Amino acid sequence: MASAMFSAPCSARPAKGLHCQNYVGLRLNTDLKLNTSVSVKSMKNGQSSGRLLIVRASEKRKEYLHKLGRSNEEHEAAVAAGNVPEAPPIPPKPAAPEGTPVVSSLPLNRRPRRNRRTPVMRASFQETTLSPANFVYPLFIHEGEEDTPIGAMPGCYRLGWRHGLIEEVAKARDVGVNSVVLFPKVPEALKTPTGDEAYNDNGLVPRTIRLLKDKYPDLVIYTDVALDPYSSDGHDGIVREDGVIMNDETVHQLCKQAVSQARAGADVVSPSDMMDGRVGAIRAALDADGFQHVSIMSYTAKYASSFYGPFREALNSNPRFGDKKTYQMNPANYREALVELQADEAEGADILLVKPGLPYLDVIRLLREKSSLPIAAYQVSGEYSMIKAGGVLKMIDEEKVMMESLMCLRRAGSDIILTYFALQAARCLCGEKR
């Protein structure tokens, strides 16, 4: 009898001696030999997707017993009569190095180290897992043909929307990352104080969504809803002459932007602007246009953080004056995240996001405990660049720190992680190293 099951959608070969394999159950992570009657067959399913495992129950055991010539009863009788068969001796106690103090053992009922003793036991008791399915890959796009490296984010590029982007998405899909979020670098000439390019149906983002959906219909596309890449002021909203960011007028623009993205085929629109009331207004606008199926991932707790620096360089979207502190949250505040959470839930958000990630694990945990909705964490540009820089300078092991940081974001309570490491980490999880 054979039963079949598919392993994770990942075409990569198993790794040898890579620490990352601890993170997900894609394969055995020890060199234990399979000496049972399970036969594992590897098969290519169509393109490069799943591996087929066939498990067979063997019927050979009985024959084997008969060949030995003694029944179970005879074996038992022999042992009862004192004829105990040979087995390896009781192992000697390992010696401690010379000079080790001789002490009486501590009277401990609890020795937590027992559960950490071997790799197999550690894997058994691992509480959190990390999978390529948890990642959303943020991608920068531009109008050009070439991919332009982003100085402040080693390994990241502004991708040509027609070529580089399509290739990058193919690479990500190949290791199980099938969700992306798009960030456009908009030509300066198209930026205005009211950011109207944001809802041009033929603008860079809607055009790119249509192309991606045409090539990869099952790709899940997240979009950013905010005016900053389109604003000549570099702010997420419309700026009044006295410098005030106008709330309700901005929300009006954001609704048009979200609907335009939905019309192009976006699956999840993600308001990152932090205006009040935008989730409810966007929900109503989407529904009115027949986009009831399009989700909203709200940047619920987005802090006014200096960790966004490299991103603003990538898009040349630094605010022309001032800062974003009248709409993004004060990094000193924790309870305030609950105010935002309650508003977003009431207004109909489908996913709640915390940003940045690692410095705000307490906020991720707070939202996880106070809401039943899926939680997203954004490991932002500054977090990415610090790990990259530390790796380049050989101050830390880049790959291990990368995997640990992602695992910690999951442990704190996030379901999905927006991370520039999505491709690199997924390759690591699939046992590929490049």
Ligand code: PBG
């Ligand atoms: C803007 C936006 C920002 C990021 C995502 N969307 C920058 C900002 O708020 O200034 C930052 C992402 C990152 O740093 O990786 N709406």
